[in-house]
Amino acid sequence: MTADITKGLELRSLIKSSGELEISLQQVTIPAPGADEIVVRVEAAPINPSDLGLLLGAADPSTAKVSGAGASTVVTATVAQANMKAMAGRLDESMPVGNEGAGTVVKAGSSPEAQALLGKMVAVIGGAMYAQYRLIKAKEVLPLPDGTTAAEGASCFVNPLTSLGMTETMKREGHKALVHTAAASNLGQMLNKICQKDGIDLVNIVRSEAQEKLLRDIGAKYVVNSTAPTFVDDLVVALEATGATIAFDATGGGKLQGQILHAMEVAAVKAMKVYSRYGSDTFKQLYIYGRLEPRPVEFMPPGFAWSMGGWLLFPFLQKIGREDAAKLRARVVAELKTTFASHYTKTISLQGVLNLDNLRAYAKRATGEKYLINPNMPG
Numbered sequence: 001m002t003a004d005i006t007k008g009l010e011l012r013s014l015i016k017s018s019g020e021l022e023i024s025l026q027q028v029t030i031p032a033p034g035a036d037e038i039v040v041r042v043e044a045a046p047i048n049p050s051d052l053g054l055l056l057g058a059a060d061p062s063t064a065k066v067s068g069a070g071a072s073t074v075v076t077a078t079v080a081q082a083n084m085k086a087m088a089g090r091l092d093e094s095m096p097v098g099n100e101g102a103g104t105v106v107k108a109g110s111s112p113e114a115q116a117l118l119g120k121m122v123a124v125i126g127g128a129m130y131a132q133y134r135l136i137k138a139k140e141v142l143p144l145p146d147g148t149t150a151a152e153g154a155s156c157f158v159n160p161l162t163s164l165g166m167t168e169t170m171k172r173e174g175h176k177a178l179v180h181t182a183a184a185s186n187l188g189q190m191l192n193k194i195c196q197k198d199g200i201d202l203v204n205i206v207r208s209e210a211q212e213k214l215l216r217d218i219g220a221k222y223v224v225n226s227t228a229p230t231f232v233d234d235l236v237v238a239l240e241a242t243g244a245t246i247a248f249d250a251t252g253g254g255k256l257q258g259q260i261l262h263a264m265e266v267a268a269v270k271a272m273k274v275y276s277r278y279g280s281d282t283f284k285q286l287y288i289y290g291r292l293e294p295r296p297v298e299f300m301p302p303g304f305a306w307s308m309g310g311w312l313l314f315p316f317l318q319k320i321g322r323e324d325a326a327k328l329r330a331r332v333v334a335e336l337k338t339t340f341a342s343h344y345t346k347t348i349s350l351q352g353v354l355n356l357d358n359l360r361a362y363a364k365r366a367t368g369e370k371y372l373i374n375p376n377m378p379g
Helices: 049-056 085-090 158-172 186-198 209-217 231-242 256-270 313-320 322-334 356-363
Strands: 007-015 020-029 037-046 065-067 074-078 100-108 121-125 133-137 141-143 177-181 201-206 222-225 246-249 284-288 306-310 346-348 371-373
Touching (some): 037 121, 100 133, 158 177, 158 186, 158 322, 186 201, 186 209, 201 231, 209 222, 231 256, 246 256, 256 284, 313 322
Parallel strands (some): 346 371
Antiparallel strands (some): 020 074
């Protein structure tokens, strides 16, 4: 089943020194696989928030314009001068986009490991997935169970492993319950299913009554709405009930991070038996793992027993080691169609990524709105 494939389209993102973003499709050569390599026909690749960071950079989506047609379509948008410093590391470099995806192995090298994958459905992570074909080493893909579709396997790395990484971090750092923001997202729903299955108390922070209902409908017990006038009081009540002292925040800006840490401190002080002017000695940890909100973080320190820092999936996987990371991946495969099932708002082609209506929709990073790209879908 070796296919004669030498060319394919790939999505590229370029930010020019002039302050202009350019997104385009390029025809690239597909090298013949080496002995331990395979070529995957990419049939599904999700647009994750981390992908948008590379795809759009610091460009303003409202300034986007389109020219050309078909495979020659080009989208341009303006990057404000104030944001150009943050883009310094990628200026004038055309970059492939797409962290993860899934598809069928259509070419394989001569090694037994590569040949065994020929014709199989596999999941891939490693960048450049918004492309019709992806050359990669056989050992770096995840073979999917028979009967799994590309859409079912496309998101089996970033969101599932991130949600598992949160509960694993909680356990390793000695906490017993956790808080999660942007909780109605695909990732948030997965985290709820994990916590319910594993008996972990989870405090969900959402931004609307509709999101609150969505989570309660899937069994979430503690859900608080950050737009409600009683938000802080509601959060303290949930923290008292759960004892949560670690939080994972996807917004990355504004006042929410400080509100969470202060609410944790209020809950901890209420449980103190002896007064201390330094506050509680219960340690509180907040990790920022996303930047949905571009504003700076604004807060006053809640006492002295706290920490705020960044958390990213791949450094975490490296930290826990290959053996423990493999256990997490095995759980994802075993529960791919249940705990770790993803839901998509719309499936679009590579050319569809360059449609301005689509671009402005997924650029909003709206909770619960997830787009899937099928690079081999016509049009």
